[in-house]
Amino acid sequence: MxxxxxxxxxxxxxxxxxxxxxxxxxxxxxxxxxxxxxxxxxxxxxxxxxxxxxIIPQIMLTNRSGLVAVIVGGLRNAFYGAVLERFATRLRDAGHQVLLVPVESDYTLDTVLEELRSYRVDAIVSGLAVLSQEVADALSAFRIPIVSCNTSVTSDWVASVDSDNRGAGRAAADWLHRCGGTRFAFLAGPEESPASRDRLDGFRAGLAALGLEPPRVINGDYTYDSGQAAVSRLFADGPADAMFCANDLVALGAMDRIRNGLGLRIPEDVMVIGYDDIPSAAWESYRLSTFDQDPEGLVVQALDLVREMSEQGPARGRVRVVEARFIPRGSTRQPMA
Amino acid sequence: MxxxxxxxxxxxxxxxxxxxxxxxxxxxxxxxxxxxxxxxxxxxxxxxxxxxxxIIPQIMLTNRSGLVAVIVGGLRNAFYGAVLERFATRLRDAGHQVLLVPVESDYTLDTVLEELRSYRVDAIVSGLAVLSQEVADALSAFRIPIVSCNTSVTSDWVASVDSDNRGAGRAAADWLHRCGGTRFAFLAGPEESPASRDRLDGFRAGLAALGLEPPRVINGDYTYDSGQAAVSRLFADGPADAMFCANDLVALGAMDRIRNGLGLRIPEDVMVIGYDDIPSAAWESYRLSTFDQDPEGLVVQALDLVREMSEQGPARGRVRVVEARFIPRGSTRQPMA
CATH class of the missing domain: 1.10.260.40 (lambda repressor-like DNA-binding domains)
Structure with a gap:
């Protein structure tokens, strides 16, 4: 042979x-x-x-390949690694094979789809957001169930599963206020990230509901380095004592710069809250207060949407929101009585 | 429709x-x-x-699916996420699709292979080691090019790509000795891990070549928590001042326990070296000296082995070793003159 x-x-x-x-x-x-x-x-x-x-003749006969494509970006963030592992394990447990498609941004999603269609994939789960109604409609033309995370637009064949980013933003505002925070800041992810924007919207709404000033906002890119740089820029314009960060990596970079660069104490001088609950958030050097996105819940809802779309066909407005759970640790003070 | x-x-x-x-x-x-x-x-x-x-009729005609399976375990370790992303990107750039197969241990590799064969995968790249000649021979019966990482056994269709774990172990011994270390310890990964064993072998050989006592060895499981526990067990039996850890996660857990649990200083009282150069190793709270495995080099060599096997067919003893580069940071002192 x-x-x-x-x-x-x-x-x-x-x-x-x-x-x-x-x-x-x-x-x-x-x-x-x-x-x-x-x-x-x-x-x-x-x-x-x-x-x-x-299995190939069977795929020809049925147009069912057993293949589900999972589209990811940024596996260097431990959160995405953990979610991907869960997706892949559950899909395989259900008898599917997982096609892994790493992409840089959603602008390439439709190009990638052309390829995936030639393999007759049964469904697509995307960790990347679909950013506009126009793109969602274009994707729908492919008539494959697509579940996209952190996406607010849907169309006939595009559904969304999302962490409760707004709710978490409000909860962060409440907690920081109850713990005595007075000068609020938001360290953002990329400007085009719907998740970062929704977390900020919730944070703003929560502060407004308490009759407080809106937070100062520093843009960044979801990385540790961006958290460090954001703190330097923030404090160059004046101090802050209560910080909500778009994700944990940003928060960890912020914490290191606050302590080592500015010589301030956490949580006595500055409180920090993150998002994701990646493993390093719990490490003793950080003890970061953060939100657990419930990756298991996200995966279960996404796969349930795939099942629903496969069985029921096209329909608009399929959105599932999974609650995020606040985990208070040492980077925030205790609420005042 | x-x-x-x-x-x-x-x-x-x-x-x-x-x-x-x-x-x-x-x-x-x-x-x-x-x-x-x-x-x-x-x-x-x-x-x-x-x-x-x-593409399905073409697969039937040619028995070439364009599918390459990538088998992984433990995506929560940022190192594997980064390597997987590189593999997937490069395979896709070369016109392949990537089947992602998460597995718990190599004992399930042959079960998984049965499935992959029904999809006519062109090759398999496994992040998990093949642990015995018996398993390697059984895998060879499938006549699909298989490249496995950190594996010392090969067979007709099983090749190996490996970091230079022994060389790195010797380099760690040299460095710690030159920086004034006198009481050496190795915080190991799982006992069945060939990579951990080879790193220890090299460390032992390096110390022996310097006429020094062998290191004390504490077993663990490649996690942050296991690094913390290992330090407690190690110091319960007596102090150490020069520690080589099987990977970075173990080293980071060890550092936190050394500082917060034992109240010792790094690097003044204890020096720590890790392996992998994951992003958090460079964070300011750690500044961990470690070995860069050269993930790009591992990926390039693995894919070159796939190409060679596809073109030349079966042959024994295909092994590629990629040099690991030592990155000195703040968790080790400066070498003495």
Whole structure:
């Protein structure tokens, strides 16, 4: 067997077993009619040749490949790694295979879709947000169930599953206020990130409801380095004592700059809250107060949406929101009585 | 179009365009002979129906799916996330699709392989080590190029790509000795991990070559928590001042326990070296001296092995070793003159 022909065919098996190709096919069809003797010969030949029936003819017949594409960006953030692992494990438990598609931004989503369609994928789950109604409608034209995270636009074949970013933003405002914060700041992710924007909207709404000034906002890009730089820029314009960050990496970078760069204490001088609850948030050097996005809940809802779309077909407005749970740790003070 | 029949067929296109199915097929075959007018009609109908030719018949004809399976465990470790992202990006750049297969241990590798074969995968890259010659031989029976990381056994269809774990262990011994370390310890990963074992072997060999006592060894499991626990167990039996850890997560847990639990200073009282150079190793709270595994080099070598195996067929002893580069930071002192 050469490298060029590595998969034995049913013809190879039939020849070695001295039976018809149809007999080989029946042997590997559940419930197929074949004599015990023929089955024995076929299985012996299949073992000898390392034959395994292909799923490909079945895909041709049914247009169901068992393949689900998972689109991700930024696996260096431990949160996405953890979510991806859960998705992949659950999809495989349900009998699917996972096509991994790393992309840089959603602008390439429709290009990628062309490829995925040639593999007849059954569904697509995207960790990247779909950013506009126009893109959502264009994606819908492909008639494949698409579930996108952190997306507020939906269309016939595009559904959304989302962490309760606004609710968490409000909760962060409440908590920081109750713990005695008076000068609020938001360290943002990329400007085009709907999740970062929604967290800020909630934070603003929460402060407004308490009759407080809006937060100062510093833009960034969801990384540790961006958190460090944001703190320097923020304090160059005046102090802050209560900070909500668009994700944990930003918050961890902020904490290091606050302590090492500014020489301030956490939480006595400055309180910091993050988002994601990545493993390093719990490390003793940080003890970061943050929001647990409930990755398990996100995965369960996303897969339930895939199931619903596959069974019921197109419909607008499919949105699921998963509650985020606040985890107070040492980077915030205790609420005042 | 219902959910059950979401992919338009070439028959659908032919009917709408008012041409033969063969004309549709020729239109989508590069260099296929078809009149400009027919092509126009076919493309208009294809657009209207959202038709895209399937790659499936090509897979049947060639037994080449374009699919490469990547087997991973433990995406919560940022190192594996970063490597996976590189693999996936490079494979896609080369025109492949990536099947992601998360598994718990190598004991399930052959079960997983049965499934992957039914999809006619072109090759398998495994982040998990193959642990015994017996398993390597069994995997070879599948006649699919398999490249496994951190594996010392190979067989006809199983090749290995590996960080220079032994060389790094020797370098760690040298460095810690030159910086004044006298009581050495190794905080290990899981006992069955070949990478952890090889790092320890190199560390032992390096210390022996310097005429020094062998290190004390504490077993663990590659996590932050295990690094913390290991330090407590180590110091319960007596102090150490020069520590090499099986990976960065273990080292970061060790650092936090050394400082917060034991009240010792790093690097003045205890020096710590890790392995992987994950992003958090560079964070200001740690400044961990560590080894950069050169993930890009690992990926390039792995993919080159896949190419070589595909082109040349079976052969034993295919092993590539990628040098690890030491990155001194603040968790070790300066070498003495």
């Amino acid at each position: 050469t490298a060029g022909k590595r998969y034995a065919s049913s013809t190879d098996v039939a020849r070695l077993a001295g039976v018809s190709q149809s007999a080989v096919s029946r042997t590997f069809t559940p419930g197929g009619s074949v004599s015990a003797e023929t089955r024995r010969k076929v299985m012996a030949a299949a073992d000898a040749l390392g034959f395994r029936p292909s | 219902t959910a059950g029949k979401r992919y338009a067929s070439s028959t659908d296109v032919a009917r709408l365009a008012g041409v033969s199915q063969s004309a549709v097929s020729r239109t989508f075959t590069p260099g296929g002979s078809v009149s400009a007018e027919t092509r126009r009609k076919v493309m208009a109908a294809a657009d209207a129906l959202g038709f895209r030719p399937s």
